[in-house]
Amino acid sequence: MKLQTIKIREPFFWFTVSCSAIILAFILIPLIELMTAPSADVLLETLKDRDVVRSIWLSIYTSGSAALISFFFGTPLAFMLARSEFRGKRFIESIIDLPIVIPHPVIGIAILSVAGKNHLLGRWMEALGIRIMGSPTGIITVLTFVGLPFYINAVKDGFEGIPQRLENVSRSLGASMFSTFFRITFPLAWRSMVVGFIMCGARAISEFGAVVIVAYHPMIAPVMIYERFESYGLKYSQPIAVWLVAICLLLFFLLRWVALSKPREA
Amino acid sequence: MITIAHLHVHLLSFDLIDICLHIEANEFFTLIGPTGAGKTVLLEAIAGLTPVQKGQIIIQNRNVTSLTPEKRGVSILYQDHALFPHLSVINNITYGLRYHPIDEKRARQRIQELIELLNLSHLLKRLPAHLSGGEKQRVGLARALAVEPQVLLLDEPFSALDPNFKADIRNSLKSLHQNSTATFLMVTHDFADALSLADRSAVIHQGRIEQSGKIEDIFEKPVSPFVADFVGMKNLFPAVLNGTVASLGSLKIKLSQKPSDHSRSIAIRPEEIILTKNPSSSGSWNVFKGSVAKIIPQGFIYEIHVDVGHIIFKAMVGKNTLFQLGLTEGSDVYISFRPEAVHSL
Numbered sequence: 001m002k003l004q005t006i007k008i009r010e011p012f013f014w015f016t017v018s019c020s021a022i023i024l025a026f027i028l029i030p031l032i033e034l035m036t037a038p039s040a041d042v043l044l045e046t047l048k049d050r051d052v053v054r055s056i057w058l059s060i061y062t063s064g065s066a067a068l069i070s071f072f073f074g075t076p077l078a079f080m081l082a083r084s085e086f087r088g089k090r091f092i093e094s095i096i097d098l099p100i101v102i103p104h105p106v107i108g109i110a111i112l113s114v115a116g117k118n119h120l121l122g123r124w125m126e127a128l129g130i131r132i133m134g135s136p137t138g139i140i141t142v143l144t145f146v147g148l149p150f151y152i153n154a155v156k157d158g159f160e161g162i163p164q165r166l167e168n169v170s171r172s173l174g175a176s177m178f179s180t181f182f183r184i185t186f187p188l189a190w191r192s193m194v195v196g197f198i199m200c201g202a203r204a205i206s207e208f209g210a211v212v213i214v215a216y217h218p219m220i221a222p223v224m225i226y227e228r229f230e231s232y233g234l235k236y237s238q239p240i241a242v243w244l245v246a247i248c249l250l251l252f253f254l255l256r257w258v259a260l261s262k263p264r265e266a
Numbered sequence: 267m268i269t270i271a272h273l274h275v276h277l278l279s280f281d282l283i284d285i286c287l288h289i290e291a292n293e294f295f296t297l298i299g300p301t302g303a304g305k306t307v308l309l310e311a312i313a314g315l316t317p318v319q320k321g322q323i324i325i326q327n328r329n330v331t332s333l334t335p336e337k338r339g340v341s342i343l344y345q346d347h348a349l350f351p352h353l354s355v356i357n358n359i360t361y362g363l364r365y366h367p368i369d370e371k372r373a374r375q376r377i378q379e380l381i382e383l384l385n386l387s388h389l390l391k392r393l394p395a396h397l398s399g400g401e402k403q404r405v406g407l408a409r410a411l412a413v414e415p416q417v418l419l420l421d422e423p424f425s426a427l428d429p430n431f432k433a434d435i436r437n438s439l440k441s442l443h444q445n446s447t448a449t450f451l452m453v454t455h456d457f458a459d460a461l462s463l464a465d466r467s468a469v470i471h472q473g474r475i476e477q478s479g480k481i482e483d484i485f486e487k488p489v490s491p492f493v494a495d496f497v498g499m500k501n502l503f504p505a506v507l508n509g510t511v512a513s514l515g516s517l518k519i520k521l522s523q524k525p526s527d528h529s530r531s532i533a534i535r536p537e538e539i540i541l542t543k544n545p546s547s548s549g550s551w552n553v554f555k556g557s558v559a560k561i562i563p564q565g566f567i568y569e570i571h572v573d574v575g576h577i578i579f580k581a582m583v584g585k586n587t588l589f590q591l592g593l594t595e596g597s598d599v600y601i602s603f604r605p606e607a608v609h610s611l
């Protein structure tokens with residue numbers, strides 16, 4: 001779009017074109033090389049490796065759970081942030097963005113430090129039989145931590161795009177706030193919830209640094225790719241990587257499709 | 267019936283201060299004031315959509331001040347209509363029915379009446395995005411009245427409309443009001459709208475009620491310079507009042523009756539001032555000689571500024587009068603007006 005507005009082909013135009021071409025090549029060449037390196041036979045063979053299938057499945061299911069948890073707990077928070085003005089709102093918003101800027105291994109270490117026997121929360125969890133270290137529960141905890149901001153921010157933007165007057169009118173017609181949310185707000189905002197869900201899931205499925213600290217085993221796909229690379233080399237890690245990228249691309253196209261398709265009522 | 271007693275609303279950028287109003291059951295009441303005076307805030311406070319700091323709101327002998335919006339029996343129609351964009355017209359209209367214990371047969375009959383009265387039957391399946399401004403307005407009205415509210419709040423219902431539709435909606439509002447038991451409270455910045463629809467009215471300015479009462483009284487006897495100016499009393503002068511004479515410098519103006527002691531100014535509506543080439547003979551009138559200072563065309567009529575001893579009187583004339591009198595800037599002219607046309611405030 002930007003390029004079309006520069007009508008006269010000045011040197012500046014060619015400068016912008018060259019920079020764009022370099023960036024596109026920088027993103028696409030390694031990915032295309034990766035996707036085309038293993039033959040179809042090898043790719044199919046990889047799927048017969050039960051460890052690989054288990055790790056990819058674990059990745060999908062833990063990221064999906066993280067997105068679901070974000071959906072349940074994040075939606076009301078996003079609604080509150082979109083609808084009310086209060087002292088300390090900016091502060092809460094920055095807290096929600098914190099997981100984006102904290103180095104990933106630090107997140108893993110931080111979560112382990114509250115899950116251990118030295119912490120009250122850790123002792124409670126132990127009493128309840130919840131184990132964080134080396135368990136799917138731990139993986140889901142970490143993935144929710146890193147994925148939440150993406151869900152909340154997307155849904156908050158969605159809620160902000162719905163005029164509060166619609167909710168006001170609904171309430172003056174006799175609907176409680178719960179009814180209003182389900183009959184007015186949700187039908188108008190579900191698209192942004194799907195977008196948030198996918199962004200949160202995509203962020204979670206690509207997490208490595210925080211997970212490897214909390215749970216090396218059971219292995220999610222990124223950890224398995226790392227392990228195969230360390231033990232056997234590039235050639236053996238590529239096929240799993242291809243499958244993981246394929247899943248991420250699927251998520252990505254789903255996101256573009258949902259986000260860009262025009263709503264019926266507009 | 268609505269009674270508002272000593273209501274205070276405090277928002278980040280705005281305050282409503284000590285609002286007291288009494289509106290009779292099934293009355294058509296208007297709240298008038300310039301943009302930013304706090305009209306919409308007051309409506310939202312009555313509907314329970316804005317928290318109030320102090321005071322009481324009583325609707326039909328029920329104190330609703332601390333009730334949630336859905337328990338108040340107050341419908342609101344916003345300026346931008348706020349139709350639910352994902353619901354068809356008929357689903358918009360019937361939205362609130364399930365929350366009210368209205369007999370189904372009666373509800374269906376009532377909806378049918380509203381649809382016919384507001385001429386909506388050909389639009390029922392459409393989504394709001396495919397409606398014109400006037401159509402949206404009518405759907406909003408039907409939706410608000412379908413739940414048989416005790417009070418209908420109307421937030422500037424004419425301002426988003428094409429002027430051609432204004433008369434239509436005005437008539438619809440009138441007949442809806444006659445066919446309904448609800449109390450109508452309309453907010454407007456246009457005094458003409460209030461005059462054509464309402465029995466009583468209140469003028470709000472900077473978060474305070476300046477005057478309330480019969481619409482004719484507000485029009486005829488404004489209590490403050492702001493109200494006078496707002497209802498179109500363009501000739502507003504500070505004056506020294508002594509008996510039935512007001513002195514504007516050397517100018518002595520006759521009044522019809524003795525003003526109240528705290529009066530400090532006089533006001534004359536521009537349409538009350540008559541311009542003539544020769545002094546008119548009617549003895550009791552106020553007659554002054556002046557010169558035309560300015561002629562301002564305003565569509566089909568002209569506002570004429572007449573300088574009488576450095577005091578500018580404003581009068582309104584039609585095109586014919588302008589030519590008959592041969593008025594040009596600088597020409598001499600007589601102004602005359604009845605003592606009854608002079609209001610003291």
